[in-house]
Amino acid sequence: MTAVQQPAVAVSRPGPVSGSRSRLPGRRIAYAYILPFFLVFAAFSIYPWLATAWESLHDTRLSTYDQSNWIGLENYRNLLTNHFFWNAFRNTITIGIISTVPQLCMALGIAHLLNYRLRGRTFFRVALLMPYATSLAAATVIFAELFDPKLGLVNWSLHTLHVPAVDWQGSTWPSQIAVSTVVTWRWTGYNALIYLAGMQAISGDLYEAAAMDGASRWSQFRHVTLPGLRPTILFTIVVSTIGAAQLFGEPLLYHNGLPDGGTQNQYQTLGLLMYQQGWTNDRLGLASATAWTMFLIIVLAVGVNLLLARRRELRDHGRRRHASTVAGVPEVTTR
Amino acid sequence: MRARTHGATVGGVMRGGWVSYTLVGLVTLVSVFPLYYTIVMASHTNAEMASGTPPVLPTLSIVDNVKKALDLAPLNQGLINSLIVSGAITVGTVTLCTLAGFAFAKLRFRGSAVLLAICVATMMVPLQMGVIPLYMMMARLGLAGHLQAVILPSLCTAFGVFFMRQYIAGAVPDELIEAAYMDGAGPFRVLVSIVVPAARPAMAVLAMLTFLTAWNDFFWPIIVLSTQNPTVQVSFQSLATGYAPQQSIIMAGTLYGTVPVLVVFALLGRQIVGGIMQGAVKG
Numbered sequence: 001m002t003a004v005q006q007p008a009v010a011v012s013r014p015g016p017v018s019g020s021r022s023r024l025p026g027r028r029i030a031y032a033y034i035l036p037f038f039l040v041f042a043a044f045s046i047y048p049w050l051a052t053a054w055e056s057l058h059d060t061r062l063s064t065y066d067q068s069n070w071i072g073l074e075n076y077r078n079l080l081t082n083h084f085f086w087n088a089f090r091n092t093i094t095i096g097i098i099s100t101v102p103q104l105c106m107a108l109g110i111a112h113l114l115n116y117r118l119r120g121r122t123f124f125r126v127a128l129l130m131p132y133a134t135s136l137a138a139a140t141v142i143f144a145e146l147f148d149p150k151l152g153l154v155n156w157s158l159h160t161l162h163v164p165a166v167d168w169q170g171s172t173w174p175s176q177i178a179v180s181t182v183v184t185w186r187w188t189g190y191n192a193l194i195y196l197a198g199m200q201a202i203s204g205d206l207y208e209a210a211a212m213d214g215a216s217r218w219s220q221f222r223h224v225t226l227p228g229l230r231p232t233i234l235f236t237i238v239v240s241t242i243g244a245a246q247l248f249g250e251p252l253l254y255h256n257g258l259p260d261g262g263t264q265n266q267y268q269t270l271g272l273l274m275y276q277q278g279w280t281n282d283r284l285g286l287a288s289a290t291a292w293t294m295f296l297i298i299v300l301a302v303g304v305n306l307l308l309a310r311r312r313e314l315r316d317h318g319r320r321r322h323a324s325t326v327a328g329v330p331e332v333t334t335r
Numbered sequence: 336m337r338a339r340t341h342g343a344t345v346g347g348v349m350r351g352g353w354v355s356y357t358l359v360g361l362v363t364l365v366s367v368f369p370l371y372y373t374i375v376m377a378s379h380t381n382a383e384m385a386s387g388t389p390p391v392l393p394t395l396s397i398v399d400n401v402k403k404a405l406d407l408a409p410l411n412q413g414l415i416n417s418l419i420v421s422g423a424i425t426v427g428t429v430t431l432c433t434l435a436g437f438a439f440a441k442l443r444f445r446g447s448a449v450l451l452a453i454c455v456a457t458m459m460v461p462l463q464m465g466v467i468p469l470y471m472m473m474a475r476l477g478l479a480g481h482l483q484a485v486i487l488p489s490l491c492t493a494f495g496v497f498f499m500r501q502y503i504a505g506a507v508p509d510e511l512i513e514a515a516y517m518d519g520a521g522p523f524r525v526l527v528s529i530v531v532p533a534a535r536p537a538m539a540v541l542a543m544l545t546f547l548t549a550w551n552d553f554f555w556p557i558i559v560l561s562t563q564n565p566t567v568q569v570s571f572q573s574l575a576t577g578y579a580p581q582q583s584i585i586m587a588g589t590l591y592g593t594v595p596v597l598v599v600f601a602l603l604g605r606q607i608v609g610g611i612m613q614g615a616v617k618g
Contacts, residue, residue, distance in 0.1 A: 153389060
């Protein structure tokens with residue numbers, strides 16, 4: 001804040017505004033405007049990211065964080081030979097898939113529905129966003145009760161359908177599905193609105209042209225909506241991947257705030273493992289190594305996503321050009 | 336499936352048929368039902384919930400259960416702390432991001448492209464990457480357990496800067512700013528009397544999204560705060576881990592801590608929906 005005040009008068013005044021009129025003055029004052037942001041950013045984001053790498057090469061303890069011993073890559077060796085790490089790694093991937101793939105598919109379908117002219121659409125949109133407004137802590141505590149093996153509504157519903165009760169806490173797949181349900185419930189509506197925004201940016205003319213050519217609703221969706229939405233879809237996939245890789249609060253609170261991710265670690269994620277290593281087991285160095293490994297996994301996952309999207313786009317582009325000449329469906333160029 | 340949703344085309348936008356209404360209704364129900372059922376769960380004992388047909392309506396015993404939950408977890412303190420934390424973060428974020436966004440949008444300075452690129456590139460770096468040094472920093476500063484430790488790192492976001500930059504670049508014409516300069520106004524005067532009034536809608540959107548995110552944040556607060564001085568999200572943990580013999584008490588506490596933000600959300604819902612959709616197109 002202080003950086004903003006007076007230099008405004010002292011520094012600027014770029015003299016007579018001769019020459020290029022398009023060039024707006026305020027060269028040096030600009031630094032004063034971005035300084036507060038970059039100070040906070042450098043101190044609380046960039047420095048910690050770099051320092052995490054440094055700590056990961058040390059045997060840092062919470063109790064004695066002032067003197068930490070250099071141990072080189074020992075933490076990473078420790079991590080990669082540790083079955084807890086590989087368990088958490090597997091769980092992060094499986095929960096990540098169960099929680100994002102159905103979620104984004106449903107969001108796409110819901111956005112398509114919301115794109116119709118509906119009465120009371122503001123009501124529907126706000127209602128769909130209620131889960132997003134509910135905190136993950138509250139949502140997890142609520143779903144933990146719904147999935148409670150004895151008292152929960154889910155098992156009661158299964159019972160009335162004559163399906164045997166499921167152990168949503170103790171068994172691996174059911175517990176992972178339960179944790180994923182919390183994520184899906186909270187984020188589907190949000191992503192649907194993102195898709196809806198993307199859909200509304202697609203020109204109505206394209207739909208009219210397609211309808212004129214006799215394209216069905218489904219083929220309009222496939223050949224007009226999906227290609228136009230591709231950048232948005234990619235964006236949500238990347239954001240969801242990053243979110244899934246960091247999953248932490250849901251599995252923590254699903255086991256009453258314990259960082260073990262279930263008695264058999266059946267839904268312990270990497271985020272949870274990092275927390276357990278650092279704050280339960282007092283191994284901050286090891287936790288830092290986990291953090292960096294998570295970061296590398298995210299970079300890798302996002303990279304793979306972008307690569308697949310790029311390849312798909314190239315392939316589809318060729319196929320659509322082919323299809324459009326055959327079936328008369330108007331071609332839509334992807335941005 | 337979707338091909339069967341009958342409806343007429345009006346100016347390129349299709350009117351929804353009954354199938355669309357049914358499906359959207361169903362989705363709405365799924366979105367809202369867990370919240371409603373929390374009210375039901377908060378007003379029934381374990382025995383009632385375990386009975387052959389679970390209850391579907393709430394009862395007045397919810398009031399009693401909320402009282403018990405308040406004895407168990409520091410929910411009121413949590414709500415006040417959350418208000419302080421989210422309020423401070425919102426004011427800080429909107430101020431700093433508007434300043435930086437204005438500079439990136441309308442001021443020419445050396446390195447602006449590079450700095451903006453850094454800003455955008457780091458939007459995706461996860462918070463978890465930095466929590467360990469951040470925690471140690473807060474411990475050294477003696478801030479661990481204090482609200483400042485939650486506020487400081489969140490005082491601005493790269494997303495906010497980018498969002499404000501995009502909006503200001505489009506909403507404030509260069510000619511207007513140039514005219515102001517011609518009249519002898521400095522950059523600060525331009526910011527206050529031209530940019531801020533024009534950017535008010537975007538600032539409001541950023542404020543709402545920031546407040547909601549800060550209010551619901553869990554990861555960093557749970558690490559740096561204790562249950563003695565929690566935000567409301569952290570105080571939920573003492574419900575879940577504490578000795579609560581009845582799930583109704585846990586549910587009543589969760590409800591008590593969640594209702595305020597849901598009410599605000601319902602009131603501002605239209606604007607927040609608009610903000611998220613606007614952010615999606617800009618981002």
